Amino acid sequence: MTSLKHHPLDQLLAFYRLMVTIREFELRAAGERKAGLVPGFLHACVGQEATAVGACAALNAEDVITSTHRGHGHLIAKGGDPRFMMAELAGKTSGYCGGKGGSLHLADFDLGVLGANGIVAGGIPMAVGAGLAFQMRREPRVALAFFGDGAVNEGAFHEAANLAGLWKLPVIFFCENNLYGEGTPQHKQAPIRDLSLRAAGYGFPGVIVDGNDVVAVYEITLDAVERARKGDGPTFIEAKTYRQRGxxxxxxxxxxxxxxxxxxxxxxxxxxxxxxxxxxxxVEPAALDAVDAEVKALLDEAVQFAIHSPAPRPEAALEGVYADDHGGRVF
Amino acid sequence: MKREITFAQAINEAMAEEMRRDPSVFLMGEDVGVFGGVFGVSEGLLAEFGEERVRDTPISEAAIVGAGLGAALVGMRPIVEIMFADFVTVAMDQVVNQVAKARYMSGGKARVPLTIRIANGAPGAAAAQHSQSPEAWFMNVPGLKIAIPSTPADAKGLLKTAIRGDDPVLFFEHKMLYSRAGSAPEGEYLIPFGRAAVRREGEDATIIAIGGPVNAALSAAEQLARQSVSVEVIDPRTLVPLDLDALIASVRKTGRAVIVHEAHRRAGPGAEIAALLAEKAIDYLEAPILRVAAANVPIPYNPDLERFVLPTAEDIVEAVMKLIRYEI
Structure with a gap:
């Protein structure tokens, strides 16, 4: 286990606050789904808060991530505002995607969040493309692709990892191995338990970390980010964790x-x-209780914000398909 | 000033001009660099722009398209090449779920200036997995634009428009057009999307021809002229957006419509165009709308079988004559 003493207390408390924010967001979103505010699918990342927070803490603001169907934590860890997230889950105009995307498609390009994704492994090639652009423009930026253990069995993962390894792109393949791909355990989906073994076939390192240890995740991701920024290419990080909810x-x-x-x-x-x-x-328990209380208030506000935000006009469904719709002739 | 260039040269010029103009434009695909493209379309680009901007990729269509999307989302203007249209199926999730929907799902915030060049059509004895014309599949996917030029001049102007635009474009290039020459303007020009071209004016029937078979349609029109049947040939040039106004105006004049394409007949582009004409122009029609298209079978290998399956000028003549003789 990594020592906390190597890290400034402020940073550790920020990790704690972010993890609690993610947890609270998930529990509130689940509650609001039952209450009827949230109409669509929700895939909660309860139990996986340390992967999102540790990994994103190792990134700079100008670095980008691609996310997954279980992506609320990634967005919060990259600076997402729970108000706009909850509003999006509620399908409101004030949501990150104006109510067009919902949980599965949360994106904020200003924060470098290229999008959650409804397709397993669907976002990984995108991260590779962003890494390619950074390399071509000589920018010291990296792209981090979050994905689950199920994604490494998809063709898109293989193609993307091969390309990133071949071109030594500044990409981090961050696998949240939560032991289940939907309802089937990981060991019934792949013939290996340590998915980081796959990295050898793509010519870059594969490392394993305790995905429930936020500081360990942060440290190992920092190493991968440094390697990517130096031009040494990708790293596959396998964070062993567990999906506590369904x-x-x-x-x-x-x-x-x-x-x-x-x-x-x-x-x-x-x-x-x-x-x-x-x-x-x-740290005094009272200080951490105070953080918990502040986060609860923040999420109260997010829920109220979502409730009181206007619903989109039905006609808004026809907007935002193209940058240029040629006077409507694209429809 | 006009000069003669081939369809392949036109595409090459469009890419070279845009790459000179904008450092964010680059090309990647299978054998596009050292090989110069399997059909020679990117010859010389590697020498001028170097390996970084003319990138040979692994045979890996999902990564090619997906990486193009990722690069586009962070400010590049990639051109990616799918060597044979048949191979786009390997990248289908990226095209349909990622590229097409990125903008809409993000509430209109994503900008996806990505051009996907796709060689379609039957080049002769290439059989069922190297001959397809799948453009209609993508007409059913909102978020994509579809260009399908038939002349060198159009290929150049439309491709430059595609590269400069902020929307994803599938750019279909019929393999049998690559070596065909045609006149094209010198220097810089763009052709807007959603503007059909009247290839030949006529009075008695309209042939709406898409991509490669435009040439067969023009040859059919020539044969019909010798039989005193005056045919108008319209090339939509882009399927999304579609210049429906131009198609309606022509049908209004002629009262008869034949739609020609190399995609299979069932649910091909002609099905959509026929439906639109039925909705918006039925009062002008003096006869049913006919389609001349590839039969609903995979494209066969044997050249005689292939000819039997694909639309020919003779098939088009026959269809037009059927309409001319039609009586209500």
Whole structure:
């Protein structure tokens, strides 16, 4: 386990705040889905907060990420505003995508978030293309592709990793191995347990990290980012973690045992980190409780913002397809 | 000033001019560099622009298209080449779910200046996986624009428009056109999308011809003229956007319409155009709308079988004459 003492307390507290924000966002979004504010699919990343926060903390503002169907944490970790996120989940005009995308397509190009994705592995080639542009323009930027353990069995992952390895692109392949691809365990989807082994075939390093240890994730991603910025090419990071909720909100989860879930809840990334902050960094529990309370207030505000934002006009459905619609002749 | 260039040269010139003009334009695809493109379309570009901007890729269509999209999203203007239209299926998720929808899903914020050049059509005895004309598949995918030129002059002007635009464009190049020469203006010009070209004026029937078969349509018109049947040939040049006004104006004049393309007949581009004419121009029609297209079978290898399946000038003549003789 990595030592917290190497890191400024401010940064550690920022990690804590972001992880709690992601957790609270997911729980509130799930609640608002049941309450009817959120009409569509939700794929919560509860249990995986440390991967999003640790990885994005290693990036600069001008670096970009591609995200997944389980992408709320990535966007929050890259600076996303929970108000615009919740509004998007509610399908409102004030949402990140004006209500056109929903949870699965959250994007903010100003923050370098090229998009969540409804297609498993769909965003990985995109990250490779962004890395290609950075390399061609001699910009010291990197692209980080988040994806799950299911994605490494898709052709798009293979093609993208091969291209990035071949051209030594500044790309980080960040695999959140949460042990399940939808309702089927990882070991029934690939003949290997350590997915980072795949990297060898693409000519770049594959490393494994405890995905529930935010500081370990941060440190290992920093190494990969440094390598990419130096021009040494991609790294495959496999963060071992666990999806505490279902594949989607409403998933009956008949495919796993209560014992397994309890095992992982005992290794919860937020509770574990909180305990370490208290023990190793001597942070007062009250200070962390205060962070929790501030985050709850922030999410209260986000939900209220979503509720009180206007719904789009129906005709807005016809807008935003093309940059130039040739006077409507594209339709 | 006009001069003669081939369709392949026209595309080459368009890419070279745009790459000289804008450093964010680059080309990548299979064998586009050292080889100069499997049909010779990118010959000389590597020498002028270097390996960084003329990039040979692995045989990896999903990565080619997806990387093009990613580069476009962060400010480049990539041109990516799909060597044979049949291979675009490997990149189908990237084209249909990612490229086409990036802008809309983000609430209109994404800018996707990506040109996907695709060699389509039957080059002769290439069989079922190297001969297809899949443009209609993509007409059913909102978010894409589709250009399908038939002359060197149009290929150049439309491709430059595609590269400069901020929307993703599928640019279909019929393989049998590459070596055909035609007159093209000297120097800089653009051709706007959504403007059909009248290739030949006529009074008795309209042939709406798409891509490669425009030449067969013109030859059919010539044969019909000898039988005193005056035919108008219209080339839409882009399928999305479609210059429906021009098609309606022609049908209004002639009262008869035949649609010609090398895509299969069932749900090909002609199905959409026929439906639009039925909706908007039925009062002008004196006869049914006919389609002359590839039969609904995979393209066969044997040249005699291939000829039997593909639309020919004779098929077009026959279709027009059927309309001329039609009585309500």
């Amino acid at each position: 594949h989607y909100e409403g998933d009956p989860m008949i495919y796993r045992t209560e014992e397994e879930m309890a095992y992982w809840r005992a290794r919860d990334p937020i509770l574990g980190f909180r305990k370490r902050l208290e023990e190793e960094m001597e």
